[in-house]
Amino acid sequence: MGLKNFLLEEEQIVFENCTIQTQDIPSQLISKIRHIQSLIPEDYLYDKEDERDWIENGIQKLIHITVLYGIEERDEEIIRKLYHENLKDGCYIDTDSLIYFDNKEKGFSVVVIKCKSNELTKFHELLKSSVMNKDEHPEFIPHITIAYLKYGKRLDDE
Numbered sequence: 001m002g003l004k005n006f007l008l009e010e011e012q013i014v015f016e017n018c019t020i021q022t023q024d025i026p027s028q029l030i031s032k033i034r035h036i037q038s039l040i041p042e043d044y045l046y047d048k049e050d051e052r053d054w055i056e057n058g059i060q061k062l063i064h065i066t067v068l069y070g071i072e073e074r075d076e077e078i079i080r081k082l083y084h085e086n087l088k089d090g091c092y093i094d095t096d097s098l099i100y101f102d103n104k105e106k107g108f109s110v111v112v113i114k115c116k117s118n119e120l121t122k123f124h125e126l127l128k129s130s131v132m133n134k135d136e137h138p139e140f141i142p143h144i145t146i147a148y149l150k151y152g153k154r155l156d157d158e
Helices: 027-039 076-087 118-130
Strands: 005-008 013-016 019-022 065-069 091-103 108-116 143-150
Touching: 027 143, 065 118, 076 118, 091 118, 091 143
Parallel strands: none
Antiparallel strands: 005 091, 013 019, 019 065, 091 108, 108 143
């Protein structure tokens, strides 16, 4: 993806839409994501998941990495305490490749940049076991969402 490694810092942790997420994405990577988004054919986009200021016409507007989905209690004090105890020096994240999450039932595929970070994965597991949440995913796959596509659509590898 070009920018292979960046640092997640505590000041950028945000609590929104029942998730804990970071918006500490470097501007060079955001520029690359916006460029990829601009190349997606309009007829590929799935716009039935749009949410104001979040997803527009299938395009992810708020560029972020979700650390934990479906938080049932918003206890930021506990979360920040866990952060300071486990990631006080930040967390390096490597970007990998484009992957897809297919949702046949809802009729869309999500194109994302897969990320790798042992520290972030450990922090996710710690949060998941420490705070009430609705996360039922069997595996944590850190990623940055680019867009929602019609089911089965794929972008060229260019």
